[in-house]
Amino acid sequence: MASTTQTLAGWSWRRHGSDEEWHASAHSKPTTEIFVDLLDANVIPDPFLDQNERLVQWVGETDWEYRCEFLHEPNSSHSRQDLVFQGLDTYATVFLNESLILSSSNMFHRHRVDVTNVLKRGINTLRIVFRSALLEGRALQEKHGKYRAFNGEGSRLHVRKAAYHYGWDWGPLLLSCGPYREIYLESYASIVYDVFANAEVAEDLQQATLNVSWDANFETNGDVEVIVTSPTQRTFHSICTIVTGNSQNSVSFKIPQPELWYPIGHGPQAFYTVVVRACSNAGDTLHTSTITSGIRRVRLVQDVLVDEPGTSFFFEVNNQPIYISGTNFIPDHSFLTALTPNDYAATVESCLQGNQNMLRVWGGGIYEHDALYAECDRRGVLVWQDFMFACGQYPCYPEFAESVKKEAADQLKRLRNYCSIVLYAGNNEDYQVIEDLGLQYDPDDHSGDWTGTDFPARTIYENYLPAAMNQYAPNVPYHPGSPWGGKRSDDCTVGDIHQWNVWHGSQEPYQLWDKLTGRFVSEFGMLSLPSVNSVPRFVTDPAQRHPQSEVMDLHNKAEGGERRLAAYVLENIRVDSMRLESWTYATQLIQAECLAFAVRSCRRQWKGRGRAYCGGQIIWQLNDCWPVSSWGMIDFYGERKLAFYSTKRESAPIVIAIHRSTPELKRVKFPPIPIPGAPHDLAKKSYIFDIWAVNTTLQEADVKVVVRLFDTETGQLREERILQRQVLPSNRSTELVEDEKVDEKTAVQAILFANSQIISRASDWPQPLKHAHLPTSYHVNLKVLDDRVEVTSTAPVKGLELYMTNEGRRICWEDNCADVFPGDTYVIHAKGLVKGDDVRMRYYGMDWVPNSG
Template sequence: MTKDSIAIKELVLNNWSYKESKTTEWKQSRKDVSTTEIHADLLNNKEIPDPFIDRNERDVQWIGERDWEYKAEFQVSAESRSLSNHELVFEGLDTFATVYLNEEEILKTDNMFREYRVDVKDHLNYVGSNTLRILFISALHTARSYEKEHGKFKCFNGETSRLQVRKAQYHFGWDWGPVLITCGPYKPVKLISYNAQILDAYVQVDVDIEKQIAKVNSVVELSVSKSEKLTLEVSSPSGEIIKTISQSVDGKQVSDKFSIENPELWFPFTHGKQPLYEFKYTLNNQVITKKVGFRKVELVQETFEEQPGSSFYFKVNSVPVYATGSNWIPAHSFQTLLKNSDYTELLQLAVDGHQNMIRIWGGGYYESDLFYELCDKLGILIWHDFMFACGQYPGYPAFIETVSEEIIHQLKRLRNHCSIAIYAGNNEDYQVAEEFKLEWDPEDKSGDYSKTSFPARTLYENVFPKLVGQYCPEIPYHPGSPWGGNGTADKTIGDLHQWNVWHGNQEKYQDWYKLGGRFISEFGMEALPSRKTFEACITDPEEFYPQSQTVDHHNKADGFERRLALYVIENIKVQGLDFDSWIYATQLMQAECLGYAYRCWRREWRGNGKRYTGGAIVWQINDCWPVTSWSIIDYYKRPKLAYYSVKRESKPISLGMYRNEIKHTNEAALPVSNAGPPHDYSPVDYTIDIWGSSSKTEDQHAVLLVEIYNIATGDKIESFSKDVTLKGNSSTEVVESYPISNSIPVVVHSRFVSKHDGSIIASAADWPQPIKYLKFPSINIEHSVFDDYITLSTNKPVKGIEIILESDLFLDDNGFDLFPGDIKEIEVKGLKKSDKVQIRYYH
């Protein structure tokens, strides 16, 4: 093999060893891994207890206060020696690292989100072995030293020193996560030897929807020392080669522009297919492949005729898309312990739950390549925060410089992913500015805020939008989340984090409709995970009760004892406080809470010119360890009942109902002591509104069937039907202010059924609130278990049926209501007829 025919050779370092810096004994890291971090290695070698178990987190805090070293040995192959250039590429070092090659210092790092490249041609041993040693200085101690130098800033969550360092902020502890400040080569380290190299390939696509043309600009960055042949092959989603370009290149960049007529367009899975074109670049023996979806994404902020403010929603290929989804936090406290299956299973759960948008939250990290590839493939839109969260970040020149390099690297790494729909500058940093009364003059457009008490505004409003415009101009940019209008709580402009349920005013969740906005990018409610999850992280059976010290340790939310109890006691009848009943009560309450939110806000997607709410993104979909949190899927990927509530409300067609209360207040009849509830004895009437919400592009003809039951007896007392046309990509009001009984408690059960075959399109039930007051008759639920499915039926209306399996199989539905005459079939792939199935329900 000749020197010219090789052109490039890549070696990924693995088989790391590690030690505490002040000691001399090197220990074997996890075998055959190219990425690792110190907690993972100490745990693997049984040097520490598992911090996820019991209260062990407290006993491993010393790790983040020590300095650690990693080393790896490697040889330069005979093939590589003949090449002209040799670079070490560090895709991610966490965080403060001094790197030595054969005991010569070659690099210092201060940012875990950046890639570093070092020319090591003059430092390598070309015969014999080479030793790469990396000293990781305690990020905690470094952050505190930076804080002494630059001043103490304000933040929510974690200690204030975290703001000084470019490290995943949740490592310092959050209200759902432990304090585990790790370090290590958490992304690959590569030796790249080359004569010619493709450094980057960017496929910029401008889709002209009207003309049905995709205008492509293929931009390739190169490092070549002489003229080389570069070949580009473009393949259609079906695999047919539709474009080939071969050319000689001798510069740093080459650009090729061409058009593809009648392109197959990429859509979120709720609105279409996910075709991906393949761009294959070949430079001698180096091959780089990019999978690219052709799409046009727009953030629409248009004024209304009938309401103040402006819209906030996304169009994909000129089609308005109502965003229904979840916030994503890191899926593990130690990223290198995540497996590919963790990503595939969690994101498939999002798709199975009809969630078409994931928001990557700004306190974690820029996700793995696989994450974005899966979102492209599955059709999940990504709202992407930059990695700033809940803080008053610095703005001095060195900080601006390293952050700018971070953003450039990440934008270039991610810009070929069609799933990314928006970049946001930060998470809740403008709320911090409001909370602590920092200097923030919205009228000041100077772009340099370094002399104010809100210096990072220079990043959010000057540096970031320029970089996004330069490196991926087709992606919308938003200065923060929440952001827009008259402050971050403005419900008429921009996006909103609605935490007046749980936090803030602790409003009743039945009033979510009053708390909506143009786009709700955060809201949520806590619930305990399943008993299985507690059994996996608590070893003492005597701790299995709701108020135990270990159960409380696995809940990091400030004031959770009062807030969780408040919402349960306000809404759910709790008889006794055994562990299983409390788990069920919290999960049912969370499911009811989130169902109200999704249902009420989706109603405000009222069609062109009236898209008053553009999406709802719940906090949060996942956990980073076993914990009681706002997640709808716990750390072990077990869906809570709320997952299914969100799934039902996010279906392509959903049925919404809301019970209106009309008081007839007679001031003269009020008692003298009246001060409002509970002394307001005014007569009350109830009416019901019924509507449909559709993400389908075409209208749907259906029949509405309504049944009203006396809850106390379980008897049906009224029914009616109505032909309806559900407007495409809109909500449709179907029944307005229909009177229902105010003398007895009634539940209204409604269904949209197909006019063609009578199949159920969507169904829902509206129960009197709060449901803790309800009294039920004797209920008989029958269920049968078959291979891959379960059937259920009931003689009376029943609330909140939960199916409990011994094995962790995915249930197609759970936590649902059931009514007489219905046979509910639940798909459970992998279920055997002989498997044990338990049923519990609200009574």
């Protein structure tokens, strides 16, 4: 008889060690956690509202227990029963019918436990005691010593739990626990599991070797049948004999002309189906495991560059160089079990709508739910996967190291069939932390064992994790950390960098982003407030709904966040009001401007073979885990900030871009060369601008470019010129106009046409914007039609935001935060918009230019 799988559900909970009655969870899902259950039972206030985070800290300092009951009717055909635990958060002691069957101390471990002799006919009871991770971590700290952490208390470094639960500079301190991943009972006579389809693709892509491996547990000798089916229904078949007991097995298939999986924009997402069946000697099917996976050839290219120092850092899939426009993804909720597969699908959809082709799963969260990776596979979004170490000086004592080794094995075996994962990185910013603390780190020391230094976890990143990769996921590149390049972590000529000298660090003006790029920029960002419509959802007292309220301060976890944000706003734009609506718009406009400067500066450096001076950028960050002022481009309630739209435009497959500078500043290549412009430099400056285009498609593009210069004081057109037929080579940037002189009171617009259609617009304004004198009288007109708005203006307009006042309706704008110029009707599509809807607008200067509107 075939195996059976029974997923456990119907949880009850209570405080451990108390005589409380068991409380039934209000839901029937197979996964749960204590904060969700306490909220459902009205035991605690919603931690996301007001200052309630302060009121619920006792939850993380308390031990809890969970219980569920399930019916088991033994079948004589099934000689073995396993309980499979996909994830327990975090310190868990598990009893079945009051017999101890498992102790787990790592949130990222998976367990398969033989319970054949513990199960009984009829009702069985599974009980799990979850000890406080906070208190357990403090005890380990007392035992093994203190280690330094940036974000969260240092005891977290001893605990293999989602680090963001300890509080981050965008997230609350909410230490949950519970059976956060599924638990199921598997009954069988013979079983195959942990199936891996490892494809080795020839360099010319004309043949692939597909190595299919699996683990097996057979009661008696039997056969395993392996059937591989291609996307066009070609089949490959093999049968092998399996002996009694546990075993590891594999077969190989030669696949001519393999049908390859490509990322979005580079080809189709094609999948092979692999079926592995355990069969009895009589040919009966006893168990089946089925996976789908794409076949692709992935390389991380780090070659010596032409004309610039260092080496490249870019991804190549099926021999095609891929420029990365990506975004960092943090856990989408502080309570992981509140998420559904639809939430993960929405995340990937947001990426694609924002012209992003990569998600980085950040190392302070979790190895994400299978639904996220499956959707990335299906939609062609690449994944950069961190191992779960972030911002700390981690230990490496023996029991910690063994736990990490099992964690790596468990998670790699779970994730290795997802073809969208093209890189594993050992940690997030841990090398940088060691450098900042001045601890022992010699990049030229390759001894392989650093456990005796004050950077012991280097042994994990450069020894244990690479070994796990070689064993369990040899088809994906490994990178020891992020940022990392084999030298200092801030070396912009090698590896990847986290460019935080805008906002953190030296707090450079974002207009200098062209001096701050690196070979690959895997983090950068700018903070802003959540959208205005979101604030009433977490600030219940109307008197607290202003930017400087106590509640708003609590929902800004960035150190010095209010001060730094004010500095960037006030250094760049004029602000005449601190009303919530005005300040929110100001912060979101600055975020939109900053990220746009960064993205176009990075993409300009994608100059073709040998000159891939920047192979991509990954914005920090896409999303939030609770309502907060943060670097997110989409707030917790799903409202898209202005930066979502500005970066969407800058990340389009074909885009035009402008940059203004002075001749002196343009000559500066890399920091730390001093930037000209001391406060007492009183000489009148001359300005120049460059125009370039980026074409990341696989075909060259014939385009026409119209360049228009406007007087920012009068709004009048000064000059228009046309660049007739320009050919943009595929998959690189192309310079179009260089060192063109421009008056400091001029706004420049460039429009790129292909086949008489507008493909891209770009604009460049005097910087800082606060010094620009705008016209005293002009008119902006909105024409609201079904599914679109047509915008015209009699003078140049900066950062026009459209929004709706209709309560209960969410309009999905395809574009927003637009720069609108005279003589150019700007059309913004919006799904669900109806002619006559009350569409409102905000734009820069609207509050203080007397006769605009």
